Amino acid sequence: MNKKYQLHTGIKDIIQTNGTEPIRTVQLANILADYSAYDEYPATKVVLKDVLTTGYGQRIYNAFNESGKIYLAEIEMIKQDYSKKSKFKKDVVNYVFDSICYGLGLKTAVKEPSSNSFDPYINESDNILDKLPGMLAELKKEYDEALKSLLVLPKDIIWDAVAYYPASAENQLYLIEGKIHVISNQLGINDNNWCKNLKEKTLNSHRQRKxxxxxxxxxxxxxxxxxxxxxxxxxxxxxxxxxxxxxxxxxxxxxxxxxxxxxxxxxxxxxxxxxxxxxxxxxxxxSYIVSDSSRFRQMLLKIAMPAAMFCGVGYYGGTYAVSTDEINVYEQRMKAADGYLANGNYGKAIAGFIQASNLYDGSFRTSSYKEGALSQADVCFAKMQDQVTSLIDRKQYGQILALMNSIPTEYLAANQNKSDWIEKTKIDLQNTVSEEVDQLAEIISFNGGHLTEDGKKYLDQLLAVSPDNYWLNLIKTKEK
Structure with missing residues (x-):
């Protein structure tokens, strides 16, 4: 074999050729010798053989085939377990496990060991305190890498939940945090928030990316x-x-x-x-609003004047003069109704538009004026519906009832669909009251047996909808 491989590229080539089965047995370590995969880092051969002979290769194989979407989290836990039980250098162990993950397609890059020594074993020191700074640095590095590898990223960054750590990852991170805290205290380092800050920084970067x-x-x-x-x-x-x-x-x-x-x-x-x-x-x-006065001027130009030319100025002029008086009265009524509409007084506005329609008696385009007024009444009702929707979101039930009850019965009698909408909305409010009684009970429970001031206001809103509700009246009586 002429091509020279590193450990991670060699494992990847073997898996692509033979599938994932080879990672279960020590045969993988023997095959890699033919790939010259140990030449650069000889210590990795000893560690890889130990990983495979002690059954950790089988555990990685099982995790890859059973753990669903969080392979890395499971394999990271297997690595931690192996590291605790072995006496091999951590950077060599990390490289071996990362190389297997690279071969399985779970990582796109690996961090190579800092030493290319033949000796894979940790150099033991007689003085444990001498090891603490190095151990702390390794743990912090391990924590940083774990934060990146254990994070579950959203498939759809727009609509899915932002990146998070599953429970299994939180448990693993907690163990590393505990070790960092203990060693920091031994060294007299007051940096208890280091892990918390780094974790929050990692999550915030993903939140901001979203x-x-x-x-x-x-x-x-x-x-x-x-x-x-x-x-x-x-x-x-x-x-x-x-x-x-x-x-x-x-x-x-x-x-x-x-x-x-x-x-x-x-x-x-x-x-x-x-x-x-x-x-x-x-x-x-x-930019495209046409006022009523502008429409009237257009009517004069397009209808009244040509009619006068064909029918005789004297006769039509007298008729138009009478209609002009009616139009002026009509305008005044429409203006008054528009004022009510602008102030949100929808009931009076609709009544005003109906009056303008019913009382217009001019001979000039009678149906057009009457229908125009009724059309404005429909616009007014639609705005009232929008207001009701907004008030429902704010739970202002009393105002909702007042609005709907202000609509003239004459208008509702002539518009059955709008009458049906009001009745349906009232039924929905009644159903809402039944559901909200539990919320009042919860407020009382958390407030020493009484309603808060906001709760009392809310109770009044519900009573406005359902004044005969037994539970609401019971609460009202208790609050007196």
């Missing part, structure tokens, strides 16, 4: 979202009476899907979602 990666994806996703909004935007038409800009209905599902992905990325970064998507949607639409 955050940086997620941020890159989030930034790109935001650009895609803005591009999607611009593509979906339907701008006001100049050819007829313009409506405000809006997003095409066939694009709404794509917008909602991407919005959900963006919210998820915020969560993966550990950052509170700031309603960025809604702000971006509003920003793009803001």
């Amino acid at each position: 955050v940086n990666t997620v941020k890159e994806v989030l930034d790109a996703k935001k650009i895609d979202f803005t591009n999607l909004l611009n593509t979906a935007l339907v701008k006001p038409s100049a050819s007829y009476i313009s409506k405000s800009g809006h997003y095409a209905s066939d694009k709404l599902s794509d917008i909602e899907k991407m919005e959900s992905e963006i919210k998820g990325l915020y969560g993966e970064m550990g950052v509170k979602y700031d309603d960025w998507c809604k702000t971006e949607k509003d920003r793009i639409l803001s």
